[in-house]
Amino acid sequence: MMADDNTEQTKTAGQMPAMKPVVDVAAETAKMETDKMWVIMGPQHPFSHGLWTLKIKVDGEIVTDAEPIVGYLHRGWEKEAENRPYPKIIPMADRLCYAASMTYTHLYCMTVEKALGIDPPDKAKYIMIIADEINRLQSHLMWLAAVGTDLGNFTVFLWAMREREYWMDMNVRLCGARMTTNYPRIGGVRNDTPELFDRDIIRCTEHFEKAVWDIIGLIDDSSIYVSRMKNTGILTPEQCANLGITGPALRGTGVDFDLRRDDPYSNYDQIDFDVPVLKQGDSYARYMVRVEEMLQSCKIIKQAMAKVRALGKNAPYRLKVPSNVPAGRHFAKLEDPRGESMMYLISDGTDKPYRLKVRSPIFVNVSASRELCMGCRIADVPAIMAMIDMCLGETDR
Amino acid sequence: MTMDYLEKYRDGRVNTAKTLWVMKPIYLILRLFNKTVVHRPVTILYPYEKLWMPDNYRGRPALAFNTCIGCGMCARMCPTTAIVLVECPDDEGKPVKRPQVNMGRCSFCGYCAEYCPTDAMTMSPIVELAEYTRADLIYGPRRLAYDHTTDGMKIDIEETLLSDYQAGNGERRINPAKTDRPVLDNAKCISCKKCFKSCPVQAITMEEHGKNAKGRPILWPSVDDQKCVSCYTCVDVCPKSALHMNEVL
Numbered sequence: 299m300m301a302d303d304n305t306e307q308t309k310t311a312g313q314m315p316a317m318k319p320v321v322d323v324a325a326e327t328a329k330m331e332t333d334k335m336w337v338i339m340g341p342q343h344p345f346s347h348g349l350w351t352l353k354i355k356v357d358g359e360i361v362t363d364a365e366p367i368v369g370y371l372h373r374g375w376e377k378e379a380e381n382r383p384y385p386k387i388i389p390m391a392d393r394l395c396y397a398a399s400m401t402y403t404h405l406y407c408m409t410v411e412k413a414l415g416i417d418p419p420d421k422a423k424y425i426m427i428i429a430d431e432i433n434r435l436q437s438h439l440m441w442l443a444a445v446g447t448d449l450g451n452f453t454v455f456l457w458a459m460r461e462r463e464y465w466m467d468m469n470v471r472l473c474g475a476r477m478t479t480n481y482p483r484i485g486g487v488r489n490d491t492p493e494l495f496d497r498d499i500i501r502c503t504e505h506f507e508k509a510v511w512d513i514i515g516l517i518d519d520s521s522i523y524v525s526r527m528k529n530t531g532i533l534t535p536e537q538c539a540n541l542g543i544t545g546p547a548l549r550g551t552g553v554d555f556d557l558r559r560d561d562p563y564s565n566y567d568q569i570d571f572d573v574p575v576l577k578q579g580d581s582y583a584r585y586m587v588r589v590e591e592m593l594q595s596c597k598i599i600k601q602a603m604a605k606v607r608a609l610g611k612n613a614p615y616r617l618k619v620p621s622n623v624p625a626g627r628h629f630a631k632l633e634d635p636r637g638e639s640m641m642y643l644i645s646d647g648t649d650k651p652y653r654l655k656v657r658s659p660i661f662v663n664v665s666a667s668r669e670l671c672m673g674c675r676i677a678d679v680p681a682i683m684a685m686i687d688m689c690l691g692e693t694d695r
Numbered sequence: 696m697t698m699d700y701l702e703k704y705r706d707g708r709v710n711t712a713k714t715l716w717v718m719k720p721i722y723l724i725l726r727l728f729n730k731t732v733v734h735r736p737v738t739i740l741y742p743y744e745k746l747w748m749p750d751n752y753r754g755r756p757a758l759a760f761n762t763c764i765g766c767g768m769c770a771r772m773c774p775t776t777a778i779v780l781v782e783c784p785d786d787e788g789k790p791v792k793r794p795q796v797n798m799g800r801c802s803f804c805g806y807c808a809e810y811c812p813t814d815a816m817t818m819s820p821i822v823e824l825a826e827y828t829r830a831d832l833i834y835g836p837r838r839l840a841y842d843h844t845t846d847g848m849k850i851d852i853e854e855t856l857l858s859d860y861q862a863g864n865g866e867r868r869i870n871p872a873k874t875d876r877p878v879l880d881n882a883k884c885i886s887c888k889k890c891f892k893s894c895p896v897q898a899i900t901m902e903e904h905g906k907n908a909k910g911r912p913i914l915w916p917s918v919d920d921q922k923c924v925s926c927y928t929c930v931d932v933c934p935k936s937a938l939h940m941n942e943v944l
Binding site for chain 1: 698699700701719723737748749751752753772774802803804805806809818850852853854855856857860865866867871872942943944
């Protein structure tokens with residue numbers, strides 16, 4: 299038996315077996331449908347600055363769909379505002395956005411001032427311009443720091459945070475707290491500018507105008523950053539209009555719109571500044587618009603401080619307002635560091651609002667994440683989403 | 696006005712390789728080295744060194760026990776209801792009402808100091824408030840004391856009256872809310888004397904205005920303008936909402 303088998307094997311070994319046809323790899327892969335996969339980034343993820351989730355659908359390395367999920371930080375802010383008198387909402391409005399708290403408080407006070415039909419004194423308006431711009435700088439520096447860590451450069455983070463500390467100190471000088479400032483009031487501001495504040499803020503501004511070049515030099519001279527940001531996350535002005543995108547993202551696509559200039563509130567029309575606009579519409583354009591906005595903010599602060607000085611020490615800065623607000627519907631809008639924020643107030647004649655609605659720019663801007671991420675690679679997603687400058691306090695409120 | 700950054704970087708990155716070649720990084724490193732050698736460090740050794748706090752820094756509330764009149768304006772204005780009024784003995788052993796602050800709830804907004812009619816409440820620069828239990832976070836009236844209160848820590852409301860401002864007079868008045876006075880709606884008053892009993896500064900006296908159908912005296916409160924601090928206590932305690940505050944605007 300064994301011998302027979304062996305002989306048969308030796309016989310067949312001499313003949314070549316019929317060869318299978320060679321696989322055409324290119325044709326096979328074209329036919330083959332690779333599994334598209336939903337990758338869930340967040341809510342605890344280094345790229346998501348705050349608690350939110352970005353679901354992205356990937357085909358290999360390419361992102362084909364994206365869906366943001368927000369709401370993890372919902373605190374019932376708007377409902378809570380209905381249960382308290384008007385002055386007690388001011389500290390709550392500080393907690394809407396941790397990076398630029400005073401813009402939201404300012405917006406709230408502007409809304410109630412409109413409902414009361416009063417116009418705050420000039421000094422309060424100019425002080426609020428300074429405060430808003432300090433907060434814009436803080437917010438943009440926080441964003442710059444986040445961009446640094448997202449794209450893998452810790453030095454940018456540390457330097458940007460260091461510069462932010464000086465602006466935080468200015469907050470402390472002005473109103474006694476670093477972040478939750480509780481400074482604007484209905485009909486003015488909490489206190490006058492303290493002694494030597496004008497000297498300090500001009501020093502701080504001049505220092506920052508020099509120091510910012512070091513930080514942005516790290517980014518602009520690094521091809522890692524520039525090639526990651528250029529030509530990724532492109533938006534067109536039409537998409538911006540359809541999605542309701544505002545702020546630096548809108549100005550990065552070539553739409554020349556800034557509420558501070560086009561619908562001026564609190565004496566911004568008295569101040570000479572430029573609105574940076576770029577046409578590229580990519581992440582790099584948004585980055586450049588924000589950096590230029592920081593430098594423009596310094597110019598605004600200098601001019602506003604000169605106006606406060608010119609008004610003199612005894613100028614009024616705070617009006618006594620009635621505690622009951624007449625019934626009506628009013629809204630105010632303001633150029634937040636992140637976009638256009640609005641508040642809509644329905645008052646019913648009592649000392650508590652009937653309804654207070656907040657329009658957060660980030661809640662609208664994050665809806666563009668599908669358009670931004672489509673077609674880019676997974677590694678680009680943190681860089682693109684960093685340009686939205688997420689802030690979940692105001693988004694989920 | 697010019698746009699410094701955009702004009703320099705209008706076409707994207709400046710080609711440093713062409714302009715400065717390898718000298719730019721070397722120059723940057725030397726400059727940083729120089730800066731770190733000459734300048735002070737940005738950071739501090741925290742538990743041993745502490746940051747300088749300006750006078751107006753809002754740390755925990757501090758109470759001057761004997762200046763306080765127990766009107767409860769702080770408790771009324773507190774947005775987080777961290778403040779409640781408690782009864783405690785004063786220096787002579789008499790029971791008085793004084794605020795007690797729950798530091799676990801305090802949001803350091805400074806409203807208590809701002810609206811205090813006698814400047815008894817101030818915001819001290821104390822920020823180290825960690826405790827082991829929640830009960831330890833509750834600061835009683837005596838524990839709220841702070842000895843180093845300076846004038847910079849006191850905050851006054853310097854408001855301009857709306858009527859003054861509209862007439863072109865920008866006079867700043869210190870705490871004009873103190874001139875608000877409670878006004879009585881006579882028809883609603885039931886002569887219960889609650890406002891009289893609860894007034895912290897004894898500004899209210901009950902005056903007799905005839906007798907009612909049952910032969911009992913009709914008592915209406917009358918407010919002493921000199922003593923009243925406009926603290927809303929009488930408005931709050933009135934069971935029939937007969938009192939309301941007449942705001943001076």
